[in-house]
Amino acid sequence: MPALRLSFALLTALIAAAVLPAQEVRLRPADEWRLPAPTDGNSAVVWHAGRLVVFTSNGATPKVSYASANGDEWETHEIRFTNLQDKTVWFEGAWVDPSGAILAWYHHEPWGMYEDSLLTAPSIGAAISDDGGRTFTDLGFILTSGDPLDDYAQNGYFTGGHGDFSVILDREGKFFYFLFTNYGGPPRRQGVVMARLAYEDRFEAAGKVRKYFEGEWEEPGLGGKVSAVLPAARSWRSHEPDSFWGPSVHWNTHLRRHVVLMNRTSGAPGWAQDGIYVAFIGDLADPASWTTPAKLLDAADLPGPTAFYPQVIGLDREGSDTLAGRVARFFIHGLSRWEIEFRNGSTSGGSPSGAPVTSNPATPEK
DSSP, rough: OTTOOOOOGGTOOEEEEEEEESSEEEEEEEEEESSSSSOOOOOOOETTTTEOOOOOOOEEEEEEEETTTSSOOOOEEEEEEEEEEEEOEEEEEEEOOOTTEEEEEEEESSSOOOOOOOOOOOEEEEEEEEESSEEEEEEEEEEEESSSOOOOOSSSBBOOOOOEEEEETTTTTTTTEEEEEEEESGGGGOOEEEEEEGGGGSSOOOOEEEEETTTEEEEETTTTTOOSEEEEETTTTTTSEEEEEEEEEETTTTTTTEEEEEEEESSTTTTTTEEEEEEEOOTOOOOGEEEEEEOEGGGGGSSSTTOOEEEEEOSSSOOOOSOOOOOOEEEETEEEEEEEEEEOTTTOOOOOOOOOOOOOOOOOOO
16 A cells, blocks of 8 residues: 555554454554545545545545555545535545446535534435546435434534445445444434445436335435434434444455444543444345444544544455455554454354354453
8 A cells, every 4th residue: 555554563462352253353553554635534445447546535625546656655636526516525435337437425514504503414425437536526415314303412513314434335246335324313213324226226326225224125315214223322412422333344355244343432522432343244235134343442542532433444456445355454534553354263264154143342452
């Protein structure tokens, strides 16, 4: 990865482990890497025309960065928009189509919703680029909440809405799955939720996405209801919500299953970070196949109180934020001081079964 060379001399100390019956995830210190531009969300990473491409966003104009041929430098540009002038967006997911076009998905927060506060309610939209990520055309919103906004929400940011997400194409190439956070509606529906888009609808996604609700993928993406895969323990209306949020999903080639990293807010003030958690998915189409999240890093081990947005970037060929192998880089808020290693804990050494696995949250080892 450009300008982010790894020093293997630092790979001797174990600083954290999340141990599960069929899988084990370990963090170990490594030399510091930073993404090429400031970020405040999941940063999409793709390969396009043989170059590593990273999309970063922090509430200003999103940026696209290209790796140099020798991997030592970045070429960074502000992204141009043909029809996104009135939207503040965070690009949190991207995928390169066989045609060469780049599809991207964004988190949008409308400003000025309230005269006396900065509270807002996010939505999720789609965009497309035909020039390698330099210019994007808005394809419109694809995921919006149908629940009334809660003007009395005390979490400090959102009165409802859908946002803080990641996207992945399933292994069969049939559906794009969206893992996102629902910040409003009945408390039992708040937390981490899912939706999906048929592959053939990828260029005209508005009105085609379907949310997961009560065992079915039938609710419309625009305004439909959701069932929480990981329900909030305490509502986002509270000044001290207790909920997982900001899921970042990747396919792990070593474990041969999907891995999700996420934040958990618990307590005041604001979105107090409880730590970083990891879960596994046996089958994207079956939310019941998620494992119980296990704590990977405690808040005390994070770089700061607002160290959010965990994600991996794979080190293997074609590694990205959605594809990684046995060892990858682990990032928090665009900063990596760790490698992350995934181990298959089965005695046979084979891939884990598709059955749900219950994890046991563990305090990181020092």
